[in-house]
Amino acid sequence: MSAYSYEMDYRNYIIHPLKFALWLFILTVVMIFGGFTSAYIVQADALQESQRLIYDLPPLLWRNLAVILVSSVTLQFAIYFGKRNNRDFSLLGLFMTFGLGLLFLYGQWDAFGQLTESGLPFVDPDRTDNSIAFFYVITGLHGMHIVAALLVVLFVLIKTLTNSFKPGKLALNLELAGTFWHFLGLLWIYLFLFLKFMPDALKESI
Amino acid sequence: MSDVTQNQHHTLHDELHDHAAHHHDHHGHGNFWTTYVFSTDHKVIAKQFLITGIIMAIIGIGMSTLFRLQLAFPGQSIPLLETLLGKWAPDGQLDPNFYLALVTMHGTFMVFFVLTAGLSGTFSNFLIPLQVGARDMASGFINMLSYWFFFTSSVIMVISLFVESGPAAAGWTIYPPLSALPQAIPGSGTGMTLWLISMTLFIASSLMGGINYITTVMNLRTKGMSFDRLPLTVWAFFLTAIIGVLSFPVLFSAALLLMFDRLLGTSFYLSDIFIGGEMLHYQGGSPILYQHLFWFLGHPEVYIVLLPALGISSEVISVNSRKPIFGYKAMIASMIGIAFLSFIVWAHHMFVTGMNPFLGTVFMLFTLVIAVPSAIKAFNYITTLWKGNIRFTPAMMFAIGLVSFFITGGITGILLGNAAIDIPLHDTYFVTAHFHLVMGSASAFGLFAGVYHWFPKMFGRMMNPRLGYIHFWFTFLSLYLVFFPMHFMGLGGVARHYYQYTAFDFMGVYGDLSKFITYSAIFGFVGQLFFLANFFWNIFFGKEAPQNPWKANTLEWTTPLRPGHGNWPGEIPTVYRWPYDYSKPGVKDDFLPQHIPAEEVEYEEGFQPEMPEIEKAPRPQENPAAEETEDKEG
Numbered sequence A: 001m002s003a004y005s006y007e008m009d010y011r012n013y014i015i016h017p018l019k020f021a022l023w024l025f026i027l028t029v030v031m032i033f034g035g036f037t038s039a040y041i042v043q044a045d046a047l048q049e050s051q052r053l054i055y056d057l058p059p060l061l062w063r064n065l066a067v068i069l070v071s072s073v074t075l076q077f078a079i080y081f082g083k084r085n086n087r088d089f090s091l092l093g094l095f096m097t098f099g100l101g102l103l104f105l106y107g108q109w110d111a112f113g114q115l116t117e118s119g120l121p122f123v124d125p126d127r128t129d130n131s132i133a134f135f136y137v138i139t140g141l142h143g144m145h146i147v148a149a150l151l152v153v154l155f156v157l158i159k160t161l162t163n164s165f166k167p168g169k170l171a172l173n174l175e176l177a178g179t180f181w182h183f184l185g186l187l188w189i190y191l192f193l194f195l196k197f198m199p200d201a202l203k204e205s206i
Numbered sequence B: 001m002s003d004v005t006q007n008q009h010h011t012l013h014d015e016l017h018d019h020a021a022h023h024h025d026h027h028g029h030g031n032f033w034t035t036y037v038f039s040t041d042h043k044v045i046a047k048q049f050l051i052t053g054i055i056m057a058i059i060g061i062g063m064s065t066l067f068r069l070q071l072a073f074p075g076q077s078i079p080l081l082e083t084l085l086g087k088w089a090p091d092g093q094l095d096p097n098f099y100l101a102l103v104t105m106h107g108t109f110m111v112f113f114v115l116t117a118g119l120s121g122t123f124s125n126f127l128i129p130l131q132v133g134a135r136d137m138a139s140g141f142i143n144m145l146s147y148w149f150f151f152t153s154s155v156i157m158v159i160s161l162f163v164e165s166g167p168a169a170a171g172w173t174i175y176p177p178l179s180a181l182p183q184a185i186p187g188s189g190t191g192m193t194l195w196l197i198s199m200t201l202f203i204a205s206s207l208m209g210g211i212n213y214i215t216t217v218m219n220l221r222t223k224g225m226s227f228d229r230l231p232l233t234v235w236a237f238f239l240t241a242i243i244g245v246l247s248f249p250v251l252f253s254a255a256l257l258l259m260f261d262r263l264l265g266t267s268f269y270l271s272d273i274f275i276g277g278e279m280l281h282y283q284g285g286s287p288i289l290y291q292h293l294f295w296f297l298g299h300p301e302v303y304i305v306l307l308p309a310l311g312i313s314s315e316v317i318s319v320n321s322r323k324p325i326f327g328y329k330a331m332i333a334s335m336i337g338i339a340f341l342s343f344i345v346w347a348h349h350m351f352v353t354g355m356n357p358f359l360g361t362v363f364m365l366f367t368l369v370i371a372v373p374s375a376i377k378a379f380n381y382i383t384t385l386w387k388g389n390i391r392f393t394p395a396m397m398f399a400i401g402l403v404s405f406f407i408t409g410g411i412t413g414i415l416l417g418n419a420a421i422d423i424p425l426h427d428t429y430f431v432t433a434h435f436h437l438v439m440g441s442a443s444a445f446g447l448f449a450g451v452y453h454w455f456p457k458m459f460g461r462m463m464n465p466r467l468g469y470i471h472f473w474f475t476f477l478s479l480y481l482v483f484f485p486m487h488f489m490g491l492g493g494v495a496r497h498y499y500q501y502t503a504f505d506f507m508g509v510y511g512d513l514s515k516f517i518t519y520s521a522i523f524g525f526v527g528q529l530f531f532l533a534n535f536f537w538n539i540f541f542g543k544e545a546p547q548n549p550w551k552a553n554t555l556e557w558t559t560p561l562r563p564g565h566g567n568w569p570g571e572i573p574t575v576y577r578w579p580y581d582y583s584k585p586g587v588k589d590d591f592l593p594q595h596i597p598a599e600e601v602e603y604e605e606g607f608q609p610e611m612p613e614i615e616k617a618p619r620p621q622e623n624p625a626a627e628e629t630e631d632k633e634g
Helices: A017-045 A060-083 A087-117 A131-161 A169-204 B003-012 B032-037 B042-072 B079-088 B096-132 B140-162 B190-219 B232-263 B287-321 B328-341 B357-369 B371-385 B394-416 B419-425 B429-459 B465-491 B511-541 B624-633
Strands: none
Touching: A017 A131, A017 A169, A017 B190, A017 B232, A017 B287, A060 A087, A060 A169, A087 A131, A131 A169, A131 B232, B042 B079, B042 B096, B042 B140, B042 B429, B042 B511, B096 B140, B096 B190, B096 B232, B096 B287, B096 B429, B140 B190, B190 B232, B232 B287, B232 B328, B287 B328, B287 B371, B287 B394, B287 B429, B328 B371, B357 B371, B357 B419, B371 B394, B394 B419, B394 B429, B394 B465, B429 B465, B429 B511, B465 B511
16 A cells, blocks of 8 residues: 655644643543542432541641642753753753652552551441542552653653654653643642542531 | 665654655555554554454344344244354253343444444544545554554453353443442353453543544644534544543543452442342442443443434435535534533433432433434434435435434434333333434444445445445344334333343233344344445455545545545645535536635536635635735635
8 A cells, every 4th residue: 555755744733733632631531530539429428427437648648749749840840941952951850750750659659558557448348438448549540640641751751861852852742741740730639639628528518 | 665665654654743744756565564454544544443343243233133032032942042152052042141141242342342433433533534634643653552452452352252151241331239249140250350351441442532533623624624614524523532532531430440349349339238148248339329420421422323423424415415414504513512412411321220300300301402403413414305416325325214213213212311201111122222223223324324435435446336225225124123113012011131021921922023023133134244245345346436436525535546644645635615515506517526716616608606706715724824825816
């Protein structure tokens, strides 16, 4: 079969198609977590007062929140210098983001451990309140997205380190990684505040 | 092909080059693997989806024929079943568990693998770039990945048919607790786990496809192709993709929680369950929660299946009536309306769950409102046909058949949308009849219409019309003969999902009707052989097609007979008009393709075009430089 040589010309469009596609992907992630948080509310709201579990989430989560917020700043730092061809500063930003991302993941894992030790494991047949199980599912799936985003950051990092980006591609890749990473940060703010304050909010609504 | 040219080929196809576009004829020949297997060309991917879909359809329809035999001849020995199914049909009698598995897998195969992936996957992939004037999808690589995820998920689903405990058997909606408890029925064991794995991959495939379709329609339209010049097919695929991107993730959420319930012992969907007198440890969950999450996808899924078929029939009916589509903007508005409403009616599948009647009324109201855009569409099809210069090509026959099924099945939808009618009829064959006509038959006819219409563009050859007509009449008659009587069975109270209902006198009287339905189903299955023969034979040995066999206006017919990767050898044509300029008064031909500018239109002798400036000038997209040149030329 024959093929015509052509090159996609993206300059005429308001938004690069890959950026647009990324926003659509973000929309799907929003729908997934929208589904979970709606399910959380539906189930928690149906509980009677006696079935409700009273617990505190580990304070460690506040530190994790701070870590992911700072990692957004460091990635923005990397993007700023990457676009100005300052390779060293850009690399520094990318390394810091990657490190902070790992720290965040470790922190979340640690929080899982602390919760389990305090008698709130993922699976507990004696429990009638699913909000803790939802905490594990939501946090875990968010963590999986962080892993994916870290791979993206790692990809940009390695390509920058080896100078193997084609002309013009560095800025695009940095921006794609940035959008995804910032989105996951924002998503975590929402999820954390939701998981932290929704039990109390539901209790007061009765 | 030498390595050098291959490298060149790949470099040139690097779709993320930010250099200016330049085109020159370059005929690269990839090897078999890059051309037909791991291809990033949307046309090849579309054919891969189509052929995989056809194979899944053969299995899916075949399974329905098997369980129809059980329904027609309960308690009788059919040696053929034992030959085919072995231990699942001891002494020629279908095993009750396997009956449930067959029904489940029939639904799964047909809804997801045939009418979602087979329909959208084929025609969105094939037609979106060709009809909007793009060289390929926004990301050919993700598009390829989408197919291979779909392929893997198909393979896993087919493998699940062969596991020892049998495939999933909790219905295509896999409601817990049945689907969540491996000890409940054999079908909730390994088969169910494979079902969930397969569907997870399917969701990923569907999302990758959908993201690509939306991005391509939004960003890669050719010059002059504004949204009010898009063919209705593209509008339909575009809206379908939006619905998919918004609803499939929620199915993922639902499936993930179900997976945890099954594999780790959480209680998201389970509470207070006894099996064999023994209480299980699950508490605090709610199976209704699963239904909410499932139907949040499940209802939009109905329109994911139906809208592409409606889009295809709009195009086919207009082309073959030689008339502009009636109410182009009304068609778009009703599709947008349907797409929006499809998200706020899901609970009409759950009227029998003991839902608060007030809540049920709200969902009922929105459900009935969907009748309005649907009726607009039906009337517009009919008014397009009205006084048209109709050519009854096989594609046209199927498109008109779609309108027939859409109306017949849609009317019972208005009945079932009412909670008061749905509650007694919900678990009867009335519902089976309704959705098989409006969603199954209508969508299948859209799929067939599309295949007959675009086969010449896909393979450069014609299908045999005579076999097409035979296929049409077999299918059309058999579908009505199968599903129309089911309305009466349903009204008589015959329960669906039953392995055998002869023990109940009031249901048993329908035994003869049930036999009739089974014979009709076999008749319809035989009719599909004409299609298969016609399709596969003519891929290789069909008559060479003309470049524009149906004299249609849309851009795909401006490509060479067998377009290569990149679709147009030279510049992509600019679009100067909407796609439905058929039988324009005074114009020499009865069609006026989208790429013909006003000054090149050939008029009949002696005809004075009154206001040539009424033709819209092309609207360049966000390119002021191009606009200026255009102005100077004009």
